Amino acid sequence: MQRLKNLCMVAALGAIVMGGCLLQSTSASAAASTTYVKAGGPTLSSALASAKSGDTIAITGTVTSGSVVVPAGVIISGKAGAGKINFSSTSGSNGKGFTIKTNGSTITDLELYGAADNGIYMEGSSNKLTNLKVHGNHDAGVQLSNGAANNTLTNVYSYSNADATGENADGFAIKLHSGVGNTLTDCTAEGNSDDGYDLYAAHGAVTFTRCKAINNGDCGGIKGDGNGFKVGGVDNKTTGVAAHLDPLKHLLIDCTAIGNTGSGFDRNNQNGVVTMTGCIGQKNGKNNFNFPLTGAPSALGGKTVTFGKAIMNNCTSKNGTNNITGATLSGCIGF
Incomplete structure (x- = not known):
């Protein structure tokens, strides 16, 4: 009985009210994560497909990628400024490297090249592109x-x-x-x-x-x-x-x-x-x-x-x- 009374007095982040008591919620958002993408490891497309706002995709060395879509609020960064993305496997008029139709993402410290269309194409808002080299795109x-x-x-x-x-x-x-x-x-x-x-x-x-x-x-x-x-x-x-x-x-x-x-x-x-x-x-x-x-x-x-x-x-x-x-x-x- 005393234990239930104590639980009812706890006000924790993400708590919900049930029967006059404050109970811990199990639906609080998971902490932001970092996924490392490198040759022979997870692909850029798979990393972005599972990324959520606040997550970081860290590019190590040179990776080859097809066209990718950037979700809202993510950070895509080259490790120590040495990350490179080769988009030469893209093709046709839709062969863009990064497509950004969402808001609040950052792409930084990367070299991007070889896309069949734009290296970066954007329709979203409040995004940041910083310290990039973008070249050899069509x-x-x-x-x-x-x-x-x-x-x-x-x-x-x-x-x-x-x-x-x-x-x-x-x-x-x-x-x-x-x-x-x-x-x-x-x-x-x-x-x-x-x-x-x-x-x-x-x-x-x-x-x-x-x-x-x-x-x-x-x-x-x-x-x-x-x-x-x-x-x-x-x-x-x-x-x-x-x-x-x-x-x-x-x-x-x-x-x-x-x-x-x-x-x-x-x-x-x-x-x-x-x-x-x-x-x-x-x-x-x-x-x-x-x-x-x-x-x-x-x-x-x-x-x-x-x-x-x-x-x-x-x-x-x-x-x-x-x-x-x-x-x-x-x-x-x-x-």
């Missing part, structure tokens, strides 16, 4: 589309990605209805067949800080548009909606575009007010900064459009031409 290295919002990319190096025609494989494709609040810090796009950063038909403003676009537009002889930072595009991909411009206020701080075959910083029909502070364009093939005041987008039937004026503060142009009739400059050098 579409954009990293793509955020269809509502992907509030994602944070830090120190991601996306390079040498190329598709068959050269027109699709950007370093970073934050486009085709991507959402608000995506930020890129200390990221680099280099030697990709198309653009460094492509914001075509994005639906939310993007913030870039200390990002670099280097020598994009030619990857081993496969050639695309080659713009460093392409910040716009007519949205003619929304079903049931006429082609239109979305005015977005992208922000670029201390970014650099060097040696791209197109323009370093390119409006590409963006009619929102883009602000560039401390940005440097150098030796780009078309213009270092290409922000005309008007344009006649073919997707709008060639109708002449007057764009919102970009704001350029303390920017620098070296060894190249510029079209800045659609920009207001303050403290800039080399124009």
